[in-house]
Amino acid sequence: MDVRRIGVVGLGAMGAGIAQVAIEAGFDVVGREVSDELGTAATERIGHFLTRKVEKGRLAQDARDAALGRLRTTTDVSELVDCDLVVEAIVEELQAKRALFVELERFCRRDTVLATNTSALSVTEIAAATASPERVVGMHFFNPAPLMPLVEVVRGELSSDDAVATALDVVDRLGKVAVPCHDTPGFVVNRVLIPLLNDCVRVLDEARVSPEALDAAMTNGAGWPMGPCTLLDLVGIDVHVHASEALYEKLRETRMAPPPRLVAMRNAGLLGRKSGRGFHGY
Numbered sequence: 001m002d003v004r005r006i007g008v009v010g011l012g013a014m015g016a017g018i019a020q021v022a023i024e025a026g027f028d029v030v031g032r033e034v035s036d037e038l039g040t041a042a043t044e045r046i047g048h049f050l051t052r053k054v055e056k057g058r059l060a061q062d063a064r065d066a067a068l069g070r071l072r073t074t075t076d077v078s079e080l081v082d083c084d085l086v087v088e089a090i091v092e093e094l095q096a097k098r099a100l101f102v103e104l105e106r107f108c109r110r111d112t113v114l115a116t117n118t119s120a121l122s123v124t125e126i127a128a129a130t131a132s133p134e135r136v137v138g139m140h141f142f143n144p145a146p147l148m149p150l151v152e153v154v155r156g157e158l159s160s161d162d163a164v165a166t167a168l169d170v171v172d173r174l175g176k177v178a179v180p181c182h183d184t185p186g187f188v189v190n191r192v193l194i195p196l197l198n199d200c201v202r203v204l205d206e207a208r209v210s211p212e213a214l215d216a217a218m219t220n221g222a223g224w225p226m227g228p229c230t231l232l233d234l235v236g237i238d239v240h241v242h243a244s245e246a247l248y249e250k251l252r253e254t255r256m257a258p259p260p261r262l263v264a265m266r267n268a269g270l271l272g273r274k275s276g277r278g279f280h281g282y
């Protein structure tokens with residue numbers, strides 16, 4: 001399908017990033033949030049990052065304005081009716097996602113491709129809530145979406161070749177790198193990254209090093225672009241703990257289980273960048 005209009009449901013850090021990438025690539029975007037205030041906040045966040053690109057000479061002012069002009073926000077799921085592709089980026093809860101996909105199926109055209117940005121839930125289980133699982137795929141972006149090139153295009157058990165092809169085509173037009181894969185716990189990157197980050201947190205206590213020292217070790221010794229504690233703060237401690245729990249539940253591998261230190265941080269509200277404090281202060 002020749003996708004022109006993309007819906008993004010949930011304009012948090014990931015959804016706003018996905019919407020930004022799409023308007024920059026020339027797509028019309030309808031972003032859906034639960035309140036006008038959240039929709040406005042997301043538009044302002046996107047406007048801020050586009051302005052930074054203008055200030056750094058990476059984007060022309062009129063291109064910035066034209067991109068923002070392609071974004072419309074709404075609180076009403078029925079306004080996604082004209083979208084050729086809808087990307088869901090709401091809270092990582094299976095029941096909430098399944099309920100949303102039922103709603104999307106009701107309001108969207110029959111040929112609209114429905115994609116989930118889930119990081120650790122099953123695309124197949126989300127698709128199974130609908131009567132048309134063949135049009136459901138995973139499109140898993142990485143944080144921060146405007147800067148990270150990869151999108152995993154995840155084939156659920158019943159995804160059609162057409163739906164997968166549409167998602168791959170859109171990823172290409174977004175200027176991103178697609179890695180197609182099947183619906184397995186954590187897909188490709190999180191299957192590797194989540195236990196690795198859990199190992200990093202265990203090393204903090206075992207080797208008795210500070211978060212700053214561990215970050216310095218991995219950036220200077222392993223060439224990571226940012227240290228593991230900085231990365232966990234960026235991803236969100238709550239998001240990481242939730243993804244770890246989801247993978248542990250499915251795979252029963254001990255390295256997948258979130259280290260108690262991370263669970264305690266989550267319970268204390270030390271969520272990283274978004275709460276102002278995690279391993280580091282912001």
Ligand code: 3HC
Nearest residue numbers: 017049052119141142143144145146147148190225226235
């Ligand atoms: N949205 C849009 N723009 C953003 C942004 C965001 N969320 N965050 C930063 N930017 C912009 C800012 O304008 C910033 O510039 P400013 O500070 O001057 O305003 C600019 O991007 C930074 O650009 P740089 O070219 O300077 O970026 P760096 O060279 O510092 O690289 C990085 C940043 C790409 C994030 C790099 O540090 C990196 O690759 N880190 C690793 C990130 C990673 O591993 N992500 C994956 C996490 S796992 C995941 O997402 C899976 C999920 O399921 C949990």
